[in-house]
Amino acid sequence: MDKNLIYSKFAKSLNSYNNNAIAQKQISNNLISLLKNYPNHHFDQVLEIGCGTGLLSKKILDSFIINNIIFNDLVYETRFYIEKIMIDYDQVSWSFLPGDAEAISFPDNIDLFISASTFHWFENIKTFFKKVKQSLKANGLFVFNTFGTN
Numbered sequence: 001m002d003k004n005l006i007y008s009k010f011a012k013s014l015n016s017y018n019n020n021a022i023a024q025k026q027i028s029n030n031l032i033s034l035l036k037n038y039p040n041h042h043f044d045q046v047l048e049i050g051c052g053t054g055l056l057s058k059k060i061l062d063s064f065i066i067n068n069i070i071f072n073d074l075v076y077e078t079r080f081y082i083e084k085i086m087i088d089y090d091q092v093s094w095s096f097l098p099g100d101a102e103a104i105s106f107p108d109n110i111d112l113f114i115s116a117s118t119f120h121w122f123e124n125i126k127t128f129f130k131k132v133k134q135s136l137k138a139n140g141l142f143v144f145n146t147f148g149t150n
Contacts, residue, residue, distance in 0.1 A: 001121055001122070001123050003074065003100055006074060006121055023117075024052075024055055024116060024117050025055055027116050027117055027145050028055050028056040028059050028116050029059070030145070031056065031114065031116055031143055031144070031145060032056075032059045032060065032063050034143065035063070035064070035112075035114070035141070035143050036063060038141065041063075041064050041065060042064065042065040042066075043064055043065070043066050043067070043111045043112045044067045044068065044109075044111050045067065045068050045069075045070070045107070045109055045110050045111050045112075045137070046060065046066050046068070046069040046070065046110070046111065046112045046113075046114065047069075047070045047072065047097075047106060047107075047110045047112070047113050047114075047135075048060065048069065048070070048071050048072065048113075048114050048115065049072050049101045049113065049114070049115035049118055049144075050072065050073055050074070050101065050115050050116070050117070050118030050121075051071040051072060051073045051078060051082060052073060052075075052078055052081075053078060053081040054078075054081050054082055054084075054085045055116070056114065056115075056116045057069075057071060057082060057085055058085055060114065061085070061089050061092065066092050067092070067093060068092070068093040068094065068095075069092060069093075069094045070094070070095050070096075070097050070107070070110075071094065071095070071096050071097065072096075072097045072098070072099070072101050072104070073096075073098065074098075074099065074100055074101070074121075076098045079096045079098065082094075082096060101118070101122075101128065102122055102123060102124065102127070102128050106131065106132070106134075106135040107135065108134075108135055108137075109135075109137045110135050110136050110137060110140060111136075111137050111140045111141065112140060112141045112142075112143065113132050113135075113136060113140070113141070113142045113143070113144070114141075114142075114143045114144065115143075115144040115145075116144070116145055117145060117146075117147070118144070118146075119144060119146040120146050120147045129142075
């Protein structure tokens, strides 16, 4: 995967992304529906991988009690979209962790890793999943989708 090309393509499409992300909106709704089946609706520490313009981010914040949320994206400029969203959630502590999620370090004790439509861009998913497991709190959740034939 050419991460520079991926960065460039997504950075150029940020302003039109939400209007064209029909499948991604449906996927975000499905992930939230699945997560609502889990008995715990309160998360101390959440890390969203590939937050983009915040389609899933807003749904997470509207659906669950979150103390702290960390947003990650390869494209640094997505931070400005997240900043606009977070104005409405001043009770939630948040930070932005820019960079390639395969290459950056994650903090420990994450109760929920969540990601929509991101992992098909990754080069070594097994290594990435091991990294997530190392940062995930005991009994934590890892909720995601990916694209494939099945």
